[in-house]
Amino acid sequence: MRALCLLASLYLLGGCASVQQTHPTPSSTPIPDPALLGVIRVDLSGLGGSTP
């Protein structure tokens, strides 16, 4: 059971992802690099899964 709980915890902790766009929010102040306008970078994070 302890092992299962640990595994579940790893699942919950493991998959953080973020989305980064070079567009600011309307209220934000930084001016994005024009050469990166519209770029969206998405993290595809996967921690856990198969045991190394």
Added chain:
Amino acid sequence: MKSQFVRSEGTLSAQTVDYINPSGLSLSSGWVSFDDDDLNGVRYLKTVLRLKNTSSLLMNNLTLHALSLSGAGSFDTLGGTAVSNLKDAAGNAISDPTVARAMQPSHGMTVGLSGAKVSPELAQLQAYSTVETAQVQSLYTTNVPGGLGKVLGYGFTASNETGGRAIFSGKTAQVALAYRLPLGLPRAQNPCRSACTLWSPATPRPASLSRSRNKPITRAWADGRTA
């Protein structure tokens, strides 16, 4: 004999949205997973984004186009691909461009005992011909003067709540971003973290220019045409 080890559910978690595109498209929390299909020796990295049309116009065939970046500092991608920030299970960075090039875009897949199958609701990979890719590149160049990106021949097209590709004003949609990569040994050195770089003009077309909601699509809405 190859052992079979299948992780059918993968990892689910919330995502953080750092910026909201002010031009009519917002991205909100989705979920990520990775699934190993040891029967076939491949791993799937996948994230599902939720999108919302915050404009007053219809978005049809909204596509996030894969984009390769060079000379963009921390936004640079690897080896002419749209992939960056590769890390293995121990968190070690993988800078070998051949690893990135081995990552193939994919539909959203579900892995079971018999291997991987396409998840119909996440079948959102869209491939483009050379001519179509050049058209999107032209659109990119027009919209992003001095842009450093090279549009690649694929993207991921969002689906609305009923599976169609018309996203009406105020409505939400989802898009699955997925890659398949070969599993090598030792297993710990395979990528388990990655990022992909995409571009979308996110400028909705007037509804009058869109005529198909459910027909198979061969071109992105951004091209100004529907199939």
